[in-house]
Amino acid sequence: MADPTASEALSRLAHRFRAALGERAVISDPVELATYSCDGLTHYTATPGLVVLPETTEQVQEVVRGCAELGVPYVARGSGTGLSGGALPRADGVLVVTTRMRRIIEIDIPNQRAVVEPGVINLEVTRAAAPHGFYYAPDPSSQQVCSIGGNVAENSGGAHCLKYGFTVHHVLGLEIVTPDGEVVWLGGKTPDSPGYDLAGVFVGSEGTLGIVTKIVVRLLRAPQVVRTLLAGFRSTDEAGGAVSAIIGAGVVPAAIEMMDALAIEAAEASVHCDYPRGAGAVLIVELDGPSADVAQQFAEVERHCREHGAFEVRVAADDVERAEIWKGRKSAFAAVGRISPDYLVQDGVIPRTALPEVLRDIAELSARSGVRVANVFHAGDGNLHPLVLFDESVPGQGERAEEVSGAILDLCIRHGGSITGEHGVGVDKAKFMPRMFTSEDLDTMQLVRCAFDPAGICNPGKVFPTPRLCGEVPGKRKGVHPLVEAGRAELF
Amino acid sequence: MAVLAGLAAICGAGNAREAGPHDAVAGVTPKYVAAPGCTEEVAAVLRLAADQALTVVPRGTGTKLAWGAPPRSVDLVLDTTRLARVVEHAAGDLVVVVEAGTRLDTLQETLAAHGQRLALDPPSGGTVGGTVAANAAGPLRLLYGTARDLLIGVTVVRADGVVARAGGKVVKNVAGYDLGKLFTGSYGTLGVITQAVFRLHPLPAARAYVTRTVADAAEASRLVQAVLRSQLVPAALELDLPRPGGPATLVVLLEGAPAGVPARAETLVALLGGDARAGEEAPPWWGRHPFGPDDITLKIAYPIADLEAVMTALAGAGGLEPTLRGSVGTGVLHAGLPGDADPAAVARLLGTLRQALRPWGSAILLQAPPAVAVDRWGDVPALALMRRVKTQFDPAHRLSPGRFVGGI
Ligand SMILES: Cc1cc2nc3c(=O)[nH]c(=O)nc-3n(C[C@H](O)[C@H](O)[C@H](O)COP(=O)(O)OP(=O)(O)OC[C@H]3O[C@@H](n4cnc5c(N)ncnc54)[C@H](O)[C@@H]3O)c2cc1C
Ligand SMILES: Cc1cc2nc3c(=O)[nH]c(=O)nc-3n(C[C@H](O)[C@H](O)[C@H](O)COP(=O)(O)OP(=O)(O)OC[C@H]3O[C@@H](n4cnc5c(N)ncnc54)[C@H](O)[C@@H]3O)c2cc1C
Numbered sequence: 082m083a084d085p086t087a088s089e090a091l092s093r094l095a096h097r098f099r100a101a102l103g104e105r106a107v108i109s110d111p112v113e114l115a116t117y118s119c120d121g122l123t124h125y126t127a128t129p130g131l132v133v134l135p136e137t138t139e140q141v142q143e144v145v146r147g148c149a150e151l152g153v154p155y156v157a158r159g160s161g162t163g164l165s166g167g168a169l170p171r172a173d174g175v176l177v178v179t180t181r182m183r184r185i186i187e188i189d190i191p192n193q194r195a196v197v198e199p200g201v202i203n204l205e206v207t208r209a210a211a212p213h214g215f216y217y218a219p220d221p222s223s224q225q226v227c228s229i230g231g232n233v234a235e236n237s238g239g240a241h242c243l244k245y246g247f248t249v250h251h252v253l254g255l256e257i258v259t260p261d262g263e264v265v266w267l268g269g270k271t272p273d274s275p276g277y278d279l280a281g282v283f284v285g286s287e288g289t290l291g292i293v294t295k296i297v298v299r300l301l302r303a304p305q306v307v308r309t310l311l312a313g314f315r316s317t318d319e320a321g322g323a324v325s326a327i328i329g330a331g332v333v334p335a336a337i338e339m340m341d342a343l344a345i346e347a348a349e350a351s352v353h354c355d356y357p358r359g360a361g362a363v364l365i366v367e368l369d370g371p372s373a374d375v376a377q378q379f380a381e382v383e384r385h386c387r388e389h390g391a392f393e394v395r396v397a398a399d400d401v402e403r404a405e406i407w408k409g410r411k412s413a414f415a416a417v418g419r420i421s422p423d424y425l426v427q428d429g430v431i432p433r434t435a436l437p438e439v440l441r442d443i444a445e446l447s448a449r450s451g452v453r454v455a456n457v458f459h460a461g462d463g464n465l466h467p468l469v470l471f472d473e474s475v476p477g478q479g480e481r482a483e484e485v486s487g488a489i490l491d492l493c494i495r496h497g498g499s500i501t502g503e504h505g506v507g508v509d510k511a512k513f514m515p516r517m518f519t520s521e522d523l524d525t526m527q528l529v530r531c532a533f534d535p536a537g538i539c540n541p542g543k544v545f546p547t548p549r550l551c552g553e554v555p556g557k558r559k560g561v562h563p564l565v566e567a568g569r570a571e572l573f
Numbered sequence: 574m575a576v577l578a579g580l581a582a583i584c585g586a587g588n589a590r591e592a593g594p595h596d597a598v599a600g601v602t603p604k605y606v607a608a609p610g611c612t613e614e615v616a617a618v619l620r621l622a623a624d625q626a627l628t629v630v631p632r633g634t635g636t637k638l639a640w641g642a643p644p645r646s647v648d649l650v651l652d653t654t655r656l657a658r659v660v661e662h663a664a665g666d667l668v669v670v671v672e673a674g675t676r677l678d679t680l681q682e683t684l685a686a687h688g689q690r691l692a693l694d695p696p697s698g699g700t701v702g703g704t705v706a707a708n709a710a711g712p713l714r715l716l717y718g719t720a721r722d723l724l725i726g727v728t729v730v731r732a733d734g735v736v737a738r739a740g741g742k743v744v745k746n747v748a749g750y751d752l753g754k755l756f757t758g759s760y761g762t763l764g765v766i767t768q769a770v771f772r773l774h775p776l777p778a779a780r781a782y783v784t785r786t787v788a789d790a791a792e793a794s795r796l797v798q799a800v801l802r803s804q805l806v807p808a809a810l811e812l813d814l815p816r817p818g819g820p821a822t823l824v825v826l827l828e829g830a831p832a833g834v835p836a837r838a839e840t841l842v843a844l845l846g847g848d849a850r851a852g853e854e855a856p857p858w859w860g861r862h863p864f865g866p867d868d869i870t871l872k873i874a875y876p877i878a879d880l881e882a883v884m885t886a887l888a889g890a891g892g893l894e895p896t897l898r899g900s901v902g903t904g905v906l907h908a909g910l911p912g913d914a915d916p917a918a919v920a921r922l923l924g925t926l927r928q929a930l931r932p933w934g935s936a937i938l939l940q941a942p943p944a945v946a947v948d949r950w951g952d953v954p955a956l957a958l959m960r961r962v963k964t965q966f967d968p969a970h971r972l973s974p975g976r977f978v979g980g981i
Binding site for chain 1: 748836
């Protein structure tokens, strides 16, 4: 740590937090600190100045107050599975880790709500509700390890977003510690809380507006039946045609997932999922709901698949076969490791109808650059996860992969889509924000940031490429701010 | 007069005029009415208002305009009804881009021609912008949520005339803060919404309404729980109580595939028992407010399982006889009282209700004559944060001043 004042502030905080939270809640040993140096996006690393592991809201409040008093930046961290570097710590700051805040405070079936602490693992909520016939709908692929607090910060989605929405649709209330150290509730157990929907804005704010310490989530009645099919097509164009036909027929499946030939190859190499031989694309379609409705719509889905060129359709007869079908899809990310030493996971969104065109463009990009791209995605909502393959040991390949990965985001923007559908902006995509939004758009988002965190100490440097100085006249800024240029102020 | 000439220069002669008594906003009469025809004109109008230090209240078609406290001041009503284009209906993507002054019923007609709908059915239509700004919702909120959940992109003009956009045209999108959430239910206090992007749903192939008379609050509560714990996936679950203490009606809407709905309706009839029966028509009161334009009106949000407590609190309302209707599947009820009800009794009723609803529920006085001198919103947590948000967006407090929580 270069800055002596920062290191002095941190040692004062370490002392203060040890006294207030106990010895085992504070980590300052350099070796132990290093284990927190990145999240799921491993190519950005920084060793945190200090790590604290609070167990209660009051302890989080104590930590935030300490940081606020000394102007020390802090970053919240859940399970550290984020894929955009949102939980990347700061060497001059405190990392607040929620792994000891793991109580499920209440499973309230009559009100269809659960109240949980932020460190609770996503799947644990469903496990707790399941005996009552209820579940928690948002199911990111990382659901066995990621925390609800991290889900709230990222507005995480999953394979079932198309029908059931994202985290924000299932979170009703948040207890947060604001960057000035107050504990407040945003929303609660009921909908339509009077006032601005600050809970709605907080969800997806990537840890930049405060630390969430309690979360009220909606529980849903588990569906009567779930039916899943796997269809093999010659090409992604045919599979895309089937998706359009299904949606066009007024069916809203719980999930429609697509994998292309290279992604299938990877999955086969890794988990031997035995997908249809010779397929250029597979679709996984899942329907859930009341049995008679599902039966009728399922028959329609099967028909649309065959009419659009499916040469093989497999229907899962039971939960075991259903898990078999999902196995290849769920392991796809990890599986590309079998066919490529290194890879980047991209996360972009396009309008669903642009799928065929964008997939062709990606294929062309890949051919032109010599960089292989495997496609695995949520076809129902146009959320692409291209896996860009490369070999770090070959000079120049890493850079070329980054270029292709960035070019894919530009494709998404050009088609009216988004630079992220679920992994967030974090540090990774901040530089892309100005390609999707005007400076006025970004400035307006910053008004929210300034209301919550005027001092700019809560997860600074994430999401926004050029944060504004709070307190200046909005909307009139061009170029570098004079105060910054004069070296009299720093942008957070 | 300079201001009027300026407004006319922006909006075109005929689209700016002096205000009359019928332009009053909750009893407060403005000086001018301007109807800009596009986002850029809205921006120009707000810049003019900023330069002239005018207070501004946005207006759609106008009847929810009395909701919320009367404005402390209003110089200019910004009429959005010329912003009435459906900009883009991407049917294949189940997305629509629409200008804020478009009437919701007009929009639904456009969508229905393609077998789709915006799954939002607030009472009496209104404009898209007004619906979003008031976060108004109807029976379908049980399965589809409210404007908050269906809005995926928004264009707003800030108090300083700057145009900003958030979200976009794809359903799945987590780039940047979701300003659409902030503007939903903001009652025109943060900026003027000029465009909204919504996710759409296919129109259901089949529908059934199952109706059951309920004797009292306890029975209503029991049946609501039974329906919510069933596998029947109700699209809406509404209660209508035209007279307190009298019989109420519970109606469940089922939507889905033609092969499934009749069977589900049958199961539901058996589950509800009593005089339950299935039909294809909605009752006449479906999706309407239980009050008239001059009534005192309340919105009550409560944890679903507290229905009995809420109904009991309302029934014992010291001589008042509120009519009651709403989405008992989500815990949001509207209540109506005659406009000339005793103000002191109304205040007592609100007090009783708010006591019964602690800590999670809320009872809001949407509309009332000035004589009913109570806090319309009740305790609002995080009010200090909300004030800071307002001050960031509208430092001079010129947009709908005083209409919202805590005098925002
Ligand atoms: C194999 C794999 C599969 C994945 N699949 C999906 C998927 O299908 N869908 C999806 O959406 N994501 C997916 N992800 C990404 C990741 O799991 C999610 O973003 C998840 O929500 C992160 O949770 P976390 O607890 O690991 O958070 P972290 O990585 O620890 O933190 C993520 C962000 O949340 C903030 N944060 C954490 N806790 C709090 C808190 N209490 N208060 C405020 N801010 C906080 C952090 O500051 C950071 O900005 C996947 C990741 C992996 C590794
Ligand atoms: C002549 C006439 C009579 C009617 N009578 C009735 C009746 O008796 N009962 C009934 O229920 N309905 C009636 N309606 C229907 C009415 O038009 C709608 O029901 C609706 O309630 C009111 O309009 P609105 O939704 O556009 O919102 P408004 O009432 O115009 O506005 C609601 C709130 O949203 C704000 N707002 C509006 N637009 C924006 C925007 N673009 N950006 C930011 N904030 C905004 C306003 O400032 C206000 O706070 C009538 C309509 C007309 C034309």
